[in-house]
Amino acid sequence: MNLEDHLGDVIRKARMMTKVSPADAAKAAGLSEADLAALEDSGKPGKRPDFAALVGLIDLNAAKLERQAAGWLPTEKDLSTWRDLRVFTTSAEGITVNCYLVWEEVTQDAALFDTGWDAKPILKTIEENKLQLRHLFITHSHHDHVAALEEIRREFPKVKLHSSSKHAPVDQRNKPGGIIHLGGLRVTYRDTPGHADDGVTYIVGNWQDDAPHVAIVGDAIFAGSMGGAPLHGPLAKQKIREQILTLPPETLICPGHGPLTTVAEEKVNNPFFQ
Numbered sequence: 001m002n003l004e005d006h007l008g009d010v011i012r013k014a015r016m017m018t019k020v021s022p023a024d025a026a027k028a029a030g031l032s033e034a035d036l037a038a039l040e041d042s043g044k045p046g047k048r049p050d051f052a053a054l055v056g057l058i059d060l061n062a063a064k065l066e067r068q069a070a071g072w073l074p075t076e077k078d079l080s081t082w083r084d085l086r087v088f089t090t091s092a093e094g095i096t097v098n099c100y101l102v103w104e105e106v107t108q109d110a111a112l113f114d115t116g117w118d119a120k121p122i123l124k125t126i127e128e129n130k131l132q133l134r135h136l137f138i139t140h141s142h143h144d145h146v147a148a149l150e151e152i153r154r155e156f157p158k159v160k161l162h163s164s165s166k167h168a169p170v171d172q173r174n175k176p177g178g179i180i181h182l183g184g185l186r187v188t189y190r191d192t193p194g195h196a197d198d199g200v201t202y203i204v205g206n207w208q209d210d211a212p213h214v215a216i217v218g219d220a221i222f223a224g225s226m227g228g229a230p231l232h233g234p235l236a237k238q239k240i241r242e243q244i245l246t247l248p249p250e251t252l253i254c255p256g257h258g259p260l261t262t263v264a265e266e267k268v269n270n271p272f273f274q
Contacts (some may be wrong), residue, residue: 001089001258001259002073002258002259003068003073003222003223003224003225003258003259004222004223004225004255004257004258005222005224005225005258006042006043006044007039007043007044007045007065007068007069008039008040008041008042008043008044009040009043009225010060010065010068010224010225010271010272011025011036011039011040011054011058011060011065012040013225013226013228013229013230014058014059014060014271014272015040015058016228016230016233017058017059017228017229017230017233017234017236017237018057018058018059018233020057020058022036022037024057025054025057025058028050028053028054028056028057029049029050029051029053029054030047030049030050030053031047031049035047036049045069051065051066051069055271059272060271060272061271061272061273061274064268064269064270064271064273065271067269068224068269068271072224072269073223073259074223074224074259074260074261074262074265074269075265076259077252077259077260081209081211081212082102082207082211082214082252083105083208084102084103084104084105085100085101085102085214086100086101086102086125087099087100087254087260088100088101088116088121088122088125089116090116090117090118090121091117092117092118092144092147093117093144095117095144095257096257097114097116097117097144097145097256097257098114098116098254098255098256098257098258099112099113099114099115099116099122099145099256100112100113100114100214100216100254101113101122101125101126102182102185102204102214103129103131103182103183104182104183104184104185105183105208106183106184107182107183108129108130108131108132109131109132109134109182109183110126110131110132110133110134110135110182111133111134111135111136111137111180111182111185111187111204112133112135112136112137112152112159113136113137113139113202113216113254114137114138114139114145114146114216114218114256115136115145115146115147115148115149115151115152116144116145116147116148117144117147117148118147118148119148119151119152119155122148122152123152123155133152133155133156133159134159134160134182135159135160135161135162135180135182135187136149136152136153136156136159136160136161136162137162137163137187137189137202137216138161138162138163138164138165138198138200139199139200139201139202139216139217139218139219139220139256140164140165140195140196140198140199140200140218140219141163141165141167141196141198142196142219144256145218145219145256160172162174162180162189163198163200164189164191164198164199164200165197165198166197166198174189174191174200184206184208185204185205185206185207186204186205186206187202187203187204188202188203188205189201189202189203190203190243190244191239191243192217192218192220192236192239192240192243192244193232193235193236193239194220194227194229194232194233194235194236194237194238194239194240195218195219195220195226195227195228195229195232195236196218196219196227199218199219199220199227199239200218201215201216201217201218201220201243201244202215202216203215203216203247203251204216212248212250212251212252212262213247213248213251213252214251214252214254215244215247215251215252215253215254215263216254217244217253217254217255217256218255218256219255219256219257220236220239220240220244220255221240221244221253221255221266221270222255222256222257222258222261223253223255223258223259223260223261223265223266223270224261224266224269224270224271225258225270225271225272226240226270226272227256237272237273240272240273241273244263244266245263245266245267245273247263248263249262249263249264249267250262250263250264251263253266
């Protein structure tokens, strides 16, 4: 799987979060405004930018940005380490999105994290494994992440919803210090607003064979990038640093878009973080 954001996406997001104009960014990079626009659009620089000067203006890490420009990708993940974790990737309206299903193998109780565009592959997996969907956790309420919500609820009308949206019914809102038990698995949450007001990261722990924790992060952070936050860039980065990058290095990061990664890989390679 390719990265969710190419080099130009990263530069554009960083520029918008720091409120730097295209003219000022182009000047720092040693490019014309047309060249900068082409780079942000395609991710392919026609002329090599002056990364060192540019990153100082838009708050990126130069070495990490260079690494991404050279084609960095996270290592491919062996999901057999987490035997009862499934990733579903669906596409519509020009957007490809991930959602995740986990279950506890003794009780066969399951939890879904977001829904993506299409419930069919999720429902097929639930049926094939004879699971009972108990919980549906929403990382944020952007349409691509909840498009199949009503279809899931029709099939499982008793499923318990969890959200940090202020518009959700009180009994569906995440509660401070709340812990949800799924058989032997344990789900906690950390608020990660910025990209979305109701952004939340769910941490799944107590996997069999001591597999690392799993962090289902929505659009807070991607492999090598982060969700766009033009209005709340500093807040978004602060929450990622405090709530995600402080997790154990081996923690599996499951983003809403793009490939899976780890805390360790993002600390070393994500240009948004020094």
